[in-house]
Amino acid sequence: RSRAAACFADLRSVDEMIRQVRDTADPDTADPDGEQAPATATGGARTPLDAQLDLVAQCVEAGVSTRAFSVSLGGFDTHADEKQLQAVLLGQLDRALTGFADRMGRTEAGRKVVVAVYSEFGRRVRANASDGTDHGTASDVLLLGAGVRGGWHGAAPSLTDLDDGDLKFTTDFRDVYATVLERVLDTDPGPILADWRGRLDQLF
Template structure:
């Protein structure tokens, strides 16, 4: 049986766990950073997320006569760029310089397939034979202090966490994980057990022990500031906030917000998606500040690609290339990073030409959070995203 075994609790799959020995570590706070990844699944439209103003706005309107956000609706950040109006909850984070926005993030020879492009982002490699995530490769290099796992909260795949070196727990909520684990009983190991059964028994026993420790931590009933929206993303962020505030030591969390494949009727859909993202993110930031952990947080968005520069005939945009990437946290160097892609010089498909390779962002985040990078990111210079 493979070491990263998939386990189902009950008739409905509500939690999946991938284990290695010494699953959880509960430590006192130190210098460790907590990386939180949010996958904007489907391909987020960067041009309507960060809207061009000034001279660029006229070019933008020509490309998108129906989809363009008018200048009087845009929340201005500078004379040249502004937020989609749905991102209003992030204004305070921008003003306090806890929000960095990277322009034109993409990669050479862009692939417009959802499946292949997200594989490239997840593995940080164009090599189709590499299947392990970039964070798994990083933790293979840096090792584990107590084999602390990552957590995928609320569904979605492991993505950059996938592989044998970064034990990952997938849960819809800590309470459901604990409740389901109580249906499993501790079994005494016997020498007569064959290796496969012995491994299953040991894993089962670790589930029980982990749930007990987790329940003990959560009994602290930490009070969180901020109002988390009653959306899937809002609930996911609230669960992560409680785990962090209760002292559960996990270096990496991942969430997913789907729906960004906006080929049709984009304007209304995209506005709701960005509102969901902004409200949940702002609530999480407020909670982390209240419990004194904001300086330990690095929150990063990513998406498999951006959208076509021009709108299509169905009130939407088709698969494109470069987009914007957000990073938030107390140690983030707020403001714009990288060069904006040109709206005049598009590629032969009518797409934006990327200006920042996403592996430069990954390289920077890996070194800041965990002190090392990996071979896959060699040659991609770090950015000044922290300081």
């Protein structure tokens, strides 16, 4: 009963935080009924990334019991004019993550937070006729947090040794995922990743 009551209190607190974020979000991003549109498969959430991360930060600082949060930034489906669009989007990502990391560094709870940045899909190596790139395979994963050992992990992919025009991945995403589950969330990756044994022990 005590755990249920605590969870219910957390839900009420998070609901109030969400309402505050919605009230302060750009009104142009709301639908006609005043509700924020949900994230889509490729579009990402409409609420600005920094507002989403502000909500996560409030939850961390309030000590809510939720252990994993998901936020998104859309617009990376860059089939045309990729160079200019990427510069804008990566600038938004940089500013939002920098502010979030600085804020998390101020508290003990925040210093335990690890951010994983990944994409649903990679991009082709060669540009198309519209100065963009089409869907590809391998992509980067970025990890951010006080406990993360910075630097490049894994081998850099070749831009000449390709798989039918796509990058060949050099690190299996399951290695990263299993390591985060085990080292950050203190969770057995076995049931989630079918007993996958790969790890990147140097990450933390």
